[in-house]
Amino acid sequence: MKKKDRASFVSSRKLPLLAGIALLCLPSQGAQAQNEASAATPNTADEAIIVTGSRIRGVAPVGSNLIGVSKEAVARSGATTVSDVLRQVPQVTSLSINAEGATGAGASSNIIRATGPNLRGLGSAATLTVLDGNRLPMAGTQSNFVDPSFIPSIAIERLEVIADGASAIYGSDAIAGVINLIPRKNFVGAEFRTRVGFADNYKEYQIGAIGGTDWGSGNFVLAGEWTRNDVLLASSRDYVSSDRRGSGGADGRSISCAPATISANGTTYGVPNQGSGAINFATLQPGTFNRCDVEKSAFLIPEQERKSAYGYFSQDLVAGLSIFAQGIYSQRVYSGPVPGQSVATNLIVPATNAFYPTNVPPGTTIAVNTNFMDVMGPRMTRGESELFQLLGGFKAELGRWEVQLTGSYAEGSDEDNRSPGINTAALSALLASSDPTVAINPFLPNSNSREKISRFYLDLFNPQITNRLRTVSIEGNGPLFALPGGDVRMAIGAEYRDERSYGVFTFGSALAPISSPSDIGRDSKAVFGEIYVPLFGPGNAIGGFQQLDLLVALRHEDYSDFGTTTNPKIGLTWAPIDGLKLRGSYGTSFRAPGLADINPNSSGAGIRLGNYTIGGNPVPLNMVVLAAGNSSLRPETAETWSAGFDFTPVAVPGLRLSATYFDIRYENQVVDVFTIVPQVLTEPANFNDIVFFNDGGPRYQQAVAWLTNSQYAIPGQVNFALADGIVDARKNNLGITKANGLDMEAHYVFGMGGGEFNLGATGTLFFGYSNATGTGALVSRTNTYGFPQKFRARALAGWTGGGLSAQASVNYLGSYRNLTSALVQEVSSYTTVDFDLSYTFAPESGEFLRGTRLGVNVRNLFDREPPFVDAGFGYDPSSASALGRIVSISFAKSI
Numbered sequence: 075m076k077k078k079d080r081a082s083f084v085s086s087r088k089l090p091l092l093a094g095i096a097l098l099c100l101p102s103q104g105a106q107a108q109n110e111a112s113a114a115t116p117n118t119a120d121e122a123i124i125v126t127g128s129r130i131r132g133v134a135p136v137g138s139n140l141i142g143v144s145k146e147a148v149a150r151s152g153a154t155t156v157s158d159v160l161r162q163v164p165q166v167t168s169l170s171i172n173a174e175g176a177t178g179a180g181a182s183s184n185i186i187r188a189t190g191p192n193l194r195g196l197g198s199a200a201t202l203t204v205l206d207g208n209r210l211p212m213a214g215t216q217s218n219f220v221d222p223s224f225i226p227s228i229a230i231e232r233l234e235v236i237a238d239g240a241s242a243i244y245g246s247d248a249i250a251g252v253i254n255l256i257p258r259k260n261f262v263g264a265e266f267r268t269r270v271g272f273a274d275n276y277k278e279y280q281i282g283a284i285g286g287t288d289w290g291s292g293n294f295v296l297a298g299e300w301t302r303n304d305v306l307l308a309s310s311r312d313y314v315s316s317d318r319r320g321s322g323g324a325d326g327r328s329i330s331c332a333p334a335t336i337s338a339n340g341t342t343y344g345v346p347n348q349g350s351g352a353i354n355f356a357t358l359q360p361g362t363f364n365r366c367d368v369e370k371s372a373f374l375i376p377e378q379e380r381k382s383a384y385g386y387f388s389q390d391l392v393a394g395l396s397i398f399a400q401g402i403y404s405q406r407v408y409s410g411p412v413p414g415q416s417v418a419t420n421l422i423v424p425a426t427n428a429f430y431p432t433n434v435p436p437g438t439t440i441a442v443n444t445n446f447m448d449v450m451g452p453r454m455t456r457g458e459s460e461l462f463q464l465l466g467g468f469k470a471e472l473g474r475w476e477v478q479l480t481g482s483y484a485e486g487s488d489e490d491n492r493s494p495g496i497n498t499a500a501l502s503a504l505l506a507s508s509d510p511t512v513a514i515n516p517f518l519p520n521s522n523s524r525e526k527i528s529r530f531y532l533d534l535f536n537p538q539i540t541n542r543l544r545t546v547s548i549e550g551n552g553p554l555f556a557l558p559g560g561d562v563r564m565a566i567g568a569e570y571r572d573e574r575s576y577g578v579f580t581f582g583s584a585l586a587p588i589s590s591p592s593d594i595g596r597d598s599k600a601v602f603g604e605i606y607v608p609l610f611g612p613g614n615a616i617g618g619f620q621q622l623d624l625l626v627a628l629r630h631e632d633y634s635d636f637g638t639t640t641n642p643k644i645g646l647t648w649a650p651i652d653g654l655k656l657r658g659s660y661g662t663s664f665r666a667p668g669l670a671d672i673n674p675n676s677s678g679a680g681i682r683l684g685n686y687t688i689g690g691n692p693v694p695l696n697m698v699v700l701a702a703g704n705s706s707l708r709p710e711t712a713e714t715w716s717a718g719f720d721f722t723p724v725a726v727p728g729l730r731l732s733a734t735y736f737d738i739r740y741e742n743q744v745v746d747v748f749t750i751v752p753q754v755l756t757e758p759a760n761f762n763d764i765v766f767f768n769d770g771g772p773r774y775q776q777a778v779a780w781l782t783n784s785q786y787a788i789p790g791q792v793n794f795a796l797a798d799g800i801v802d803a804r805k806n807n808l809g810i811t812k813a814n815g816l817d818m819e820a821h822y823v824f825g826m827g828g829g830e831f832n833l834g835a836t837g838t839l840f841f842g843y844s845n846a847t848g849t850g851a852l853v854s855r856t857n858t859y860g861f862p863q864k865f866r867a868r869a870l871a872g873w874t875g876g877g878l879s880a881q882a883s884v885n886y887l888g889s890y891r892n893l894t895s896a897l898v899q900e901v902s903s904y905t906t907v908d909f910d911l912s913y914t915f916a917p918e919s920g921e922f923l924r925g926t927r928l929g930v931n932v933r934n935l936f937d938r939e940p941p942f943v944d945a946g947f948g949y950d951p952s953s954a955s956a957l958g959r960i961v962s963i964s965f966a967k968s969i
Contacts, residue, residue: 137645218668743809829875837867
């Protein structure tokens with residue numbers, strides 16, 4: 075297919091729907107505030123701000139629901155990072171990319187333990203995170219997402235979320251929506267904050283400061299922040315374990331233990347703990363195996379330290395012309411023990427081994443599942459993520475029009491470096507020795523000395539990647555002409571973006587390391603435009619038409635590797651009476667596969683050996699899994715529409731009710747198959763092209779030949795004869811998702827007792843979430859493990875008066891099903907309570923106390939444990955945290 079034909083992503087049959095939506099959806103301009111936040115309110119003057127969802131000054135996103143979180147809500151949240159704040163928004167799920175580990179697509183590839191917001195549960199790659207409307211470099215050694223925690227939380231003015239397709243405005247990746255981090259660009263004075271938080275076997279610390287000045291013709295703002303948290307180990311929580319039998323689940327512990335488990339001619343034998351020496355095979359009990367929780371010593375949350383800085387500068391040059399610059403820098407260092415890295419699976423033991431069992435029947439092949447963790451300890455990791463961006467440009471006022479030229483350069487670098495682990499080839503060589511002073515005893519691994527084991531602890535794992543981003547854009551916006559309902563406004567512009575990903579993955583033996591370089595790039599060009607038409611407004615309002623606004627946006631992009639795409643969006647707002655706005659929108663969205671997706675040598679690419687417990691089967695499947703990028707990927711596309719209302723009754727000041735229906739069809743979805751291997755093994759008929767079981771047939775032998783001759787094979791790494799199968803887990807266009815549901819909000823503010831009460835609730839209810847993966851038909855995944863829960867909500871009650879502020883929040887997650895388990899499929903609902911109490915001293919309190927805020931915040935006040943899930947560690951880190959109750963004390967001082 076020719077380049078220009080490869081991506082005809084919007085068919086002509088869709089175009090009539092644009093007009094239909096305009097007539098039928100009865101849509102809203104209003105910017106809905108999240109219930110504990112204030113959304114941006116556009117000004118009416120020409121110097122009005124730009125609100126997320128539109129590039130036109132003073133125009134809120136017509137037809138779409140805008141969720142806002144203010145800097146005051148950020149301070150009250152008790153969170154140390156912007157990512158933690160976003161997790162409190164019901165539309166943002168933590169599936170896939172989460173610092174505590176997660177479930178769902180992309181989870182296992184997050185080896186750097188970053189956090190990527192995930193709107194609607196469609197994956198972090200389908201959510202575009204921007205800084206003041208500007209793109210940022212991608213994070214992760216194997217993924218394509220932005221971790222919002224790079225910016226100091228003290229530098230946040232507000233957060234804005236559009237949970238609606240927005241490719242017509244922002245381009246690729248905005249399939250599920252946009253998260254816009256809006257920094258403080260006008261700040262005079264100084265502010266200092268410090269916070270310390272405590273949980274069982276865990277502490278976190280934060281220090282931040284911001285300062286700024288304004289000299290009339292310009293201004294300058296500078297902010298910095300330091301945060302640190304302790305490591306949280308799985309052993310610190312009694313309920314966290316791979317052995318889930320105590321709650322009725324499966325025993326997910328490994329059979330690679332000390333003592334070991336022998337596999338001989340398809341039968342397992344648990345080795346007794348006899349201390350040392352050769353074992354007598356004739357005394358072993360067939361059908362037995364040893365179990366151990368090799369992941370219990372690993373971290374749930376790594377030890378982390380983050381330093382971040384933000385700066386902004388602007389200066390008028392001449393009348394109507396100014397210059398501006400913005401810079402950000404963030405460094406995160408993490409470390410801790412990683413799970414299951416000192417095991418050997420299905421390792422053939424030759425008869426020459428000095429510790430070979432006695433009385434082995436002739437013709438028997440002895441394989442062993444063992445680990446050396448008791449002697450060597452868990453494998454340790456240390457990683458670093460670094461990001462910086464410099465952005466600047468010129469702004470010109472041309473009459474009532476504003477023209478802005480902007481350029482940026484940014485880099486995001488990630489590295490994960492693990493201490494040496496088991497090198498299979500070196501271990502196999504030592505197993506062959508008949509000299510007991512040299513040979514390894516794999517059956518009783520604890521009988522080996524540390525010095526002896528160190529001879530095969532040579533395996534390296536060190537992915538390094540740098541993602542570079544360069545952009546140039548020019549855009550203008552302003553009024554075209556006046557209508558009785560108001561000014562018709564327009565925004566038009568062009569953008570050039572150059573992306574490059576390069577790095578190296580070092581693996582193999584420390585004696586002969588293998589370096590796999592990675593260098594891939596693309597560029598894209600775009601033109602875009604928006605037009606806002608106020609058909610009815612204050613100047614011509616009539617009965618039934620107090621307001622009627624129309625906004626049409628169109629963006630055309632040309633990618634150097636994927637061809638062209640054109641994406642429209644149309645929105646309509648109708649206010650039939652004062653206080654009621656009906657709104658709706660329709661649009662198409664697009665995502666070009668990320669550079670890590672299409673790069674066959676992306677960091678971390680290679681063959682993995684894993685044990686997978688499927689359907690409650692007590693014996694795990696030993697699978698050979700290939701994880702890598704795929705240069706044959708196609709672009710993803712989506713079609714989204716929404717309709718809703720905002721009701722602020724004139725008769726009840728302070729009351730706001732809102733609801734939004736959303737509908738999404740997401741096609742050609744890139745799936746990181748490595749992260750869904752359990753699903754592949756549970757539903758093999760849907761993945762016939764990528765899963766090959768060792769059934770003695772020709773398909774398996776063909777897969778063995780293909781993988782053995784691939785660029786990923788290391789001689790001696792895999793014994794294919796003893797494996798249960800092979801999974802080609804490279805990234806692939808295997809997904810289709812259809813989702814629809816309802817966002818709801820109720821918020822009431824009223825005065826009483828010399829203060830102000832604030833009551834509110836927000837929630838998201840999924841009516842349906844269907845997913846087809848592989849060749850399977852669409853299957854309802856609504857309310858199932860690894861996918862969005864049917865209902866999640868957050869409610870609050872707060873009071874402020876006389877410097878005192880108190881707020882209680884209730885977080886609710888509905889029950890759901892775990893279809894990966896044959897034993898316990900029901901997961902209980904989960905309710906936690908947060909509480910914040912603070913006191914701000916009045917100006918008349920004296921020089922020392924003036925501008926001082928003291929606060930106490932408690933998250934998970936009643937120390938609720940996560941609901942039991944018969945998978946992994948026994949809980950779902952995408953839906954609940956093992957941190958438990960965390961109490962923090964904060965101090966802030968403004969000057």
